[in-house]
Amino acid sequence: MSRVATELKTALGEAGHRLTGPRLAVWDVVASSRSHLTAEEIAESVRDRDPTVNLSSVYRSLSLFAELGLVRESNLGANEASHWELAHSDESFHLRCTSCGKVEHHTGDLVTQVEHHLSHHHGFHASRVELLVHGTCAECAATS
Amino acid sequence: MSRVATELKTALGEAGHRLTGPRLAVWDVVASSRSHLTAEEIAESVRDRDPTVNLSSVYRSLSLFAELGLVRESNLGANEASHWELAHSDESFHLRCTSCGKVEHHTGDLVTQVEHHLSHHHGFHASRVELLVHGTCAECAATS
DNA sequence: ACTGCAGTTGCGAATGCCTCGCAATAAGAC
DNA sequence: GTCTTATTGCGAGGCATTCGCAACTGCAGT
Numbered sequence: 001m002s003r004v005a006t007e008l009k010t011a012l013g014e015a016g017h018r019l020t021g022p023r024l025a026v027w028d029v030v031a032s033s034r035s036h037l038t039a040e041e042i043a044e045s046v047r048d049r050d051p052t053v054n055l056s057s058v059y060r061s062l063s064l065f066a067e068l069g070l071v072r073e074s075n076l077g078a079n080e081a082s083h084w085e086l087a088h089s090d091e092s093f094h095l096r097c098t099s100c101g102k103v104e105h106h107t108g109d110l111v112t113q114v115e116h117h118l119s120h121h122h123g124f125h126a127s128r129v130e131l132l133v134h135g136t137c138a139e140c141a142a143t144s
Numbered sequence: 145m146s147r148v149a150t151e152l153k154t155a156l157g158e159a160g161h162r163l164t165g166p167r168l169a170v171w172d173v174v175a176s177s178r179s180h181l182t183a184e185e186i187a188e189s190v191r192d193r194d195p196t197v198n199l200s201s202v203y204r205s206l207s208l209f210a211e212l213g214l215v216r217e218s219n220l221g222a223n224e225a226s227h228w229e230l231a232h233s234d235e236s237f238h239l240r241c242t243s244c245g246k247v248e249h250h251t252g253d254l255v256t257q258v259e260h261h262l263s264h265h266h267g268f269h270a271s272r273v274e275l276l277v278h279g280t281c282a283e284c285a286a287t288s
Numbered sequence: 289a290c291t292g293c294a295g296t297t298g299c300g301a302a303t304g305c306c307t308c309g310c311a312a313t314a315a316g317a318c
Numbered sequence: 319g320t321c322t323t324a325t326t327g328c329g330a331g332g333c334a335t336t337c338g339c340a341a342c343t344g345c346a347g348t
Contacts, residue, residue: 161325164325165326166325197327199327200326201326204325223334223335223336
């Protein structure tokens with residue numbers, strides 16, 4: 001079993017879940033992708049390795065992984081399919097260019113600053129910060 | 145015609161749209177509500193004043209208002225209906241308590257700070273910032 | 289290894305939110 | 319008031335996601 005498979009098995013096992021083919025396939029796809037994918041896109045890649053895996057199972061695996069804190073689901077817009085990505089320990093957020101449509105990841109202390117501000121000044125204890133910024137990326141601003 | 149109705153008519157007129165019964169009803173509901181509502185909730189209130197107004201028209205009115213910058217649509221979670229509220233000039237964001245479910249509005253310069261940071265350091269020109277913070281509100285933190 | 293039994297899966301139907309197409313209606317310019 | 323065309327109501331449709339259930343399969347115990 002590969003290293004990632006072992007990691008997944010441990011995480012699942014600790015929570016009383018089993019390591020199954022569909023789960024491993026979904027995990028491999030998400031873990032090896034640099035960007036965020038929709039459930040449908042993940043299902044497509046999963047089917048390349050095992051065509052019997054059902055879309056429902058992809059959804060179920062993703063929900064479970066999210067519950068376990070292994071992946072993150074993000075809404076990039078109303079009426080758009082959710083996007084999924086590995087949960088990174090560093091706080092990050094998304095920048096979406098309204099011109100080219102590209103979605104960049106961005107890490108920084110902005111998120112932590114927000115948390116501190118809310119906690120200190122408003123007694124609100126943040127557990128998750130979802131930040132999505134729409135605008136024009138540097139490249140598109142240059143070419144326009 | 146009431147003051148809000150005149151305001152709406154002006155905004156619509158400038159963009160080449162008509163002031164209609166359904167639009168006015170939707171506007172009244174959104175403008176007189178302090179919180180954000182789902183399209184379905186808005187439709188319910190609209191039907192109290194005019195039962196012939198269709199849900200589609202509510203959606204169409206809301207989309208139009210959003211395009212004109214009169215209202216804002218926000219996604220409070222994956223697979224949840226969008227919530228709609230009057231567009232305020234001051235930048236605001238949402239705090240959602242995972243314990244009591246309440247969604248608070250919050251205004252502050254956080255959003256502006258984010259915009260400045262991105263513009264100065266990363267050449268990303270922000271047009272809209274969506275910030276949703278999940279966590280425990282002061283009240284829930286006190287009673288737990 | 290073999291067995292038993294939850295936890296999982298595949299499948300298809302169902303749900304929820306939202307959008308569309310189209311004929312009928314009505315706003316507002318003249 | 320008339321005319322033009324934006325807008326509406328209605329029902330059907332679309333898309334992402336979830337559900338119910340019988341069949342299947344990890345894996346713990348033997």
